[in-house]
Amino acid sequence: MKLTEIVRERGLAVTAEVAPPKGSDPAAALGEARKLAALVDAINVTDGQGAAMRMSPIALARLMVEEGIVPVWQATCRDRNRIALQADLLAADALGVENALIVTGDHMVLGDHPDAKPVFDLDSVQLLHVAAEMLEGHDLAGNALDTPLDLCLGAVVAPEADNVELQLIKLRKKIDSGAEFIQTQAIFDPAAFARFMERADLQGVPVLAGIIPVTSPQAARFMNARIPGVNVPTWVIQLLNEAEVSDRPKVAAQIAGQIGASALEHCQGLHIMAQGRSRMLPDILSFAGVARA
Amino acid sequence: MSMQRTVQRPTSRIVEAIPAGARVCVIGCGDCATVEHFGGEAECIELAEALREQGVEVSGWACPPEGDGVCNLTVARRLQSAAAEVLERSDVIVLLACPQGEPAVARATGLPVIMATQVIVGGLTGGNQVAVEDCHFCEVCIARAAGGLCPHSFCPKQMVNGPCGGAQGGRCEVLPKRPCVWEQIHRRLKAAGRLDVLAVYQAPISFAPTSGEDAED
Numbered sequence: 001m002k003l004t005e006i007v008r009e010r011g012l013a014v015t016a017e018v019a020p021p022k023g024s025d026p027a028a029a030l031g032e033a034r035k036l037a038a039l040v041d042a043i044n045v046t047d048g049q050g051a052a053m054r055m056s057p058i059a060l061a062r063l064m065v066e067e068g069i070v071p072v073w074q075a076t077c078r079d080r081n082r083i084a085l086q087a088d089l090l091a092a093d094a095l096g097v098e099n100a101l102i103v104t105g106d107h108m109v110l111g112d113h114p115d116a117k118p119v120f121d122l123d124s125v126q127l128l129h130v131a132a133e134m135l136e137g138h139d140l141a142g143n144a145l146d147t148p149l150d151l152c153l154g155a156v157v158a159p160e161a162d163n164v165e166l167q168l169i170k171l172r173k174k175i176d177s178g179a180e181f182i183q184t185q186a187i188f189d190p191a192a193f194a195r196f197m198e199r200a201d202l203q204g205v206p207v208l209a210g211i212i213p214v215t216s217p218q219a220a221r222f223m224n225a226r227i228p229g230v231n232v233p234t235w236v237i238q239l240l241n242e243a244e245v246s247d248r249p250k251v252a253a254q255i256a257g258q259i260g261a262s263a264l265e266h267c268q269g270l271h272i273m274a275q276g277r278s279r280m281l282p283d284i285l286s287f288a289g290v291a292r293a
Numbered sequence: 294m295s296m297q298r299t300v301q302r303p304t305s306r307i308v309e310a311i312p313a314g315a316r317v318c319v320i321g322c323g324d325c326a327t328v329e330h331f332g333g334e335a336e337c338i339e340l341a342e343a344l345r346e347q348g349v350e351v352s353g354w355a356c357p358p359e360g361d362g363v364c365n366l367t368v369a370r371r372l373q374s375a376a377a378e379v380l381e382r383s384d385v386i387v388l389l390a391c392p393q394g395e396p397a398v399a400r401a402t403g404l405p406v407i408m409a410t411q412v413i414v415g416g417l418t419g420g421n422q423v424a425v426e427d428c429h430f431c432e433v434c435i436a437r438a439a440g441g442l443c444p445h446s447f448c449p450k451q452m453v454n455g456p457c458g459g460a461q462g463g464r465c466e467v468l469p470k471r472p473c474v475w476e477q478i479h480r481r482l483k484a485a486g487r488l489d490v491l492a493v494y495q496a497p498i499s500f501a502p503t504s505g506e507d508a509e510d
Contacts, residue, residue, distance in 0.1 A: 078450075082497060104457055107449055107467040118450070125454035126497045140497065158458030166479050169491050170455030177494060185458065228459025228466045 017044035051111025076105030132178025158229035190262030257287020324362030332389030
């Protein structure tokens with residue numbers, strides 16, 4: 001099912017994410033996806049997240065489709081040129097994947113193969129543009145496709161990035177290029193998010209606010225240092241510091257859920273990045289007020 | 294250090310850049326462009342002919358004597374007086390010089406300048422360790438509007454449609470010792486009242502090896 005259809009039918013969409021395995025056995029990742037699927041509408045499958053080499057997300061997305069789970073394939077521009085990117089868009093569609101989240105991708109120097117050749121033949125805005133052309137039945141070179149591409153195209157934005165004005169300009173470009181839904185980088189400041197949403201020229205495109213549960217002060221510091229566009233504020237670190245270690249998962253879920261609940265006053269859904277901690281999802285969703293009955 | 298040289302752009306690219314119906318004056322350069330055969334008298338005559346063959350209305354051509362570079366404003370002004378009659382019948386300049394010639398020619402003639410050359414850069418820049426790419430002729434040249442800051446050359450992800458959002462404290466997430474070039478571009482364009490440049494969709498650039506074919510070794 002397409003994310004836009006989910007938003008239309010339910011009034012909102014809640015998504016989570018899984019990472020493909022570092023190996024060829026998909027069992028553990030699929031197991032995680034099954035658990036998440038009972039709680040959310042769709043599940044992002046990351047594409048070499050953090051520029052770390054893992055199984056192709058298209059393979060895991062297909063295995064999810066076979067089990068009736070709705071995947072959102074994250075398609076990064078980092079590793080493939082324009083020919084390979086278009087080929088994979090067609091492949092994902094052929095395999096029953098219905099949603100593609102188009103991102104430029106983390107640079108290789110941040111991952112486990114820092115010496116790899118950076119491709120970046122297209123950026124996210126250009127790939128959105130190309131994919132939108134393919135929906136109309138043409139490839140980038142203008143050649144007709146036998147059958148038009150059929151994918152719901154998503155894009156990302158970082159509302160808490162250093163430079164919000166530049167993010168807003170680029171967001172509008174992504175929407176003009178064909179983004180049908182927007183998923184944000186993690187947000188921690190609901191007031192800032194509200195201001196961002198007020199300024200964003202969304203043209204009616206639904207937005208899913210990104211939520212990351214932060215489970216320890218150490219995790220917060222790591223994320224601030226290593227995850228692009230993420231800024232865990234000091235009040236979150238303070239609350240985690242004050243909590244007993246055994247209470248921290250609950251505190252983390254409560255903080256994440258409350259941020260999510262505030263965000264939902266201004267957007268159409270949540271994207272929860274629990275980073276392997278699927279057991280926290282029920283608490284986060286219930287604090288956010290979007291747990292399934 | 295950086296190694297660079299100027300070569301003529303493919304004629305088709307030059308034609309694309311000329312507004313429909315515009316009358317063209319081809320201008321060359323008596324200095325390095327003459328010595329390196331990418332913009333001396335012979336190349337001016339050749340290009341004028343090639344443009345006419347493509348249906349472009351060429352009013353004429355002009356080139357300073359050997360040794361005189363159009364990057365020198367005095368030379369450019371002298372050329373303007375010498376070629377005044379042709380320039381009066383021209384709407385745009387097609388310039389066969391290195392990029393240093395562009396501002397002087399634009400100022401001396403008061404006409405829009407279309408560059409008929411491109412600079413091919415290889416190797417690494419000084420302390421930054423960023424590989425500088427050759428110019429790929431983006432739809433809108435951000436570098437020109439932003440005082441030489443080319444995102445394709447200076448962003449490690451070569452992003453031409455806006456920043457990745459990963460900058461921290463204005464520093465590039467990939468090369469933290471460097472400022473994010475997009476932050477710099479944004480500051481300059483904002484100060485110049487030219488944020489409209491950033492709103493334009495930049496189409497994928499061409500990596501087809503045409504410039505290599507044109508270059509003589």
